[in-house]
Amino acid sequence: MSIDLKANTCPNREQRAGAVNAYYGKASDLVQEARNGTLTNKEREFQQSSGCVLNFYLTTRVVTIRDAVMIVHAPVGCSSTSLLYREVYRRIPLSEGRPADFDLHWLTTNIDEKDVVYGGADKLRFAIREAEERYKPKAIFVLASCTSGIIGEDIEGVVAEVQPEINATIVPVHCEGIRSRIIQTAYDAFWHGILKYLVKKDIPKQPDLVNIASMLSYTWQDRKEITRLLNRIGLRPNFIPEFATVEQFEILGAAAVTAPICPTYTDYLSRGLEQEFGVPCFMYPSPVGIDHTDEWLRTIARYTGKEKEVEVLIKEEREKWLPQMEKIQNEFASIKPNGEKVEILGSLGQGRLLTQVPYFEEIGVSSPAAIIQDFDNLVLDEVQGIIDQAGDFDVLVNTFQAAELAHITRKYDPDVALTCPFQGSAYKREKGATRIHALRGDARQWSAQAGYKGAIAYGNFLLQSLKNKAFQKTMLAKTPDSYKDWWYEQPDPLHFTKQKGV
């Protein structure tokens, strides 16, 4: 489906890519059903809070754009996650390369009882002018909400009306929480606004520029590692959206290639840049693990004419890091008797499924099943590739459903459960548990996952989790479980679902 920048917003992921967020079964069946077009979503009778289009942290990402202002056109609660804006990134030491001069700002229009009756257009108009006057930004992002959507606010109309008197480029983002079950729709909606309003046409190409859309879960060290590698072959990364300047969005169309860190996150942007600005892109692989980092760099090199340089780089890097990787492989191999592999179960986005399963292969551990937030038909070939490589596996598609995660963690009983704070009590167990990733403001070497350095750091990090289980065992013993016993005694993590249309 081609991207239509004349439209106010993108289609939902459900429409664009047949996305679902409830499935349990074999990966091969999932791919097959998606190919046949027979994959339908299910309605959960029991469901848990899992983030919406606005609030799977779109706000906390948009607010990090350095010379912009974010206006959340919503009641006061919808933007409360952004209260951490003045601290995010601040603990990254200047010595690690954080720019000293940045100051982030956001406003809420604070939609109240009066506004839901009479409309909040005046307030939004006021907020845009206030943002301009106060902060003199280069861009103003206006984020929609459930409430602005249901009361029928004409955000486009307000934007068109005030733009002539405002220096900043106003970018409306249609991230009404109720518009879609698939949180990925948020990113498509955001990229739609970026492509439509910010990316400049007819600017000189920058043949050494590589666009990289980075995720909340990729840390400062990951950016540093990627920068290091690209710089070695004479290229420069353009990291967006986190911590970028507005100019970095404007020049997206001038880049040589758009490279993935998480293909499903970047998909809409990558396709849009290709279609509208002629910037080629690729979706696979991401720079996680040594082999995939090689391939990622090689693919970039093909688009930038750096084929020779990249081979030199890869050779040097492999010499440097492979001995350390072998140590990690040996240690994993020695943990269980009879060559049995350590089992790790992680909950991931579609993108992490494509990166982590091969990485686990590389370090010599196995994953008994995969848990992914949502699934769509954008990466079917890639998932098929993983099945071909690692064998078929069970997949649970759910967006942060803590009870389902607790269920499946107990059912597969892996040696290590990778959890994040969004996963409820699944860390309470007899066996290992550790965090799946750190967040962007964590500047410690320890938290790296990308590139060669990250492959080693992450391997060692995972090894640590097998060395002491005291915390999770204690918590299992000393705190009651949230769910009743019958939940674990029946076999189906999707026990409470009924078939429904999309």
Place this chain on the structure above:
Amino acid sequence: MGTVTPLRTKEETFYPGVVEAPRFSCALGGAYMSTLATFGAVPILHSGAGCGMSQNFGQNFGAGLNGAGPNGNTSTPCSCLVEEHAVFGGEEKLRDLIKTTTELVRGSLYAVISGCVPALIGDDVGAVVKEYRGGAPVIHVNTAGFIGNSYKGYEQYLEAVIDQLLTPQPVVRKRVNILGIVPYQHVFWKGNLQTIKNLLEKIGVQANMIFTENDGLEALQSIPSAELNLVFSPWSGINPARKLEEKFGTPFVVIPSVPVGPKDTSAFLRFLVRRLQLRRTRVEKVIAAEEHRAYRFTEYMADIAMMALPHAYTAIVADTGTAIGLTRYGSNELGWLPEVVVVTDDPPEEYREEIINHLTEGLESAVKPQVHFEIDSHKIRLLLREHTLQLVLASSLEKHIAVDELSAMQVSVAFPVYDRLIVDRTYAGYRGGLALMEDVAYKYGGPL
């Protein structure tokens, strides 16, 4: 609705609600946090899918990097409403959700909290909730994000409890309830509650903390048995206290802040002697022993207090109760100079004059604070720049501003606090001032 009115050039209406980073979430957020703070209670959100999870960063983490507990964040049952529900109504989804939640999730009380979407589409949530009377109690907090902020949600939760759960009880002498300490918004809420409870126990008064009591349902149900309700805020908690008075005849008193340090703590206990007709000699004995110990310990921190911050010009940026408690302790015990106080919890107009009195009268310092009521973090920043300051007791939003722009030390003591973990830390009671000094001196500490 939603139509674009023609552009007005000059004299545009001013919208005070349009602000940068106000220091609270919505009413759903407040009711949700109060439910999580009631041990054994399970919140059921009837709302969009993000309303719960977003409070994890916005409320739980914001209150000193706290996790949301066994029923919070992604463990919170939620109807996760999307467009088709907005069109066809969300009642069926809610009906399924309540049924499955009570089957699956352990709990002694279930609180259905409705947010913006059902309020806008007109779901009759109350009727759906009523269908489930019978097993474990299910109550309905009829709110919405656009109705107000977290403080409002806290009151709405208690009011729902009073209306739907409580029944008259025989009044027990020397039993009191603690109101006005708002979970998470008052970042030291857990420690404050426990300290007050322990203190009252020493003078023979049994205090019901309501929140964090081991059996949350029982704590709620025993609310009407109190002889007196103590509201530890000049404003938040007064509405439910009034309701309890109307419904059960329980009188209430307003204690302007959780007492910080020996002077205010002793004054608080002496007040209770009069109000609850306690044995004066017994209480005076407790006071004497506590004060002796507190001031003997103050000697341990006296040197560093004189070195680090003698007569410091201080800014306090906090909710009403925290601001009053710290202003008084700093001014009346440590010799600080309270230069400016910014009250950030948006108290209703009718309470503001009284709040100013609490912040400016009864202070030993010759410097009386300029008092501002401001929820806009940008304006707060500009306001602080107008003062010469050496110490800023504020939220972590002021952390870098204090150091970079004001050349002052800063300690995060009020919502939001993203730079320290607060589990049961408190500045309440006899030892509270010492705890404050420990935190302040941690920022100062180093080679002398």
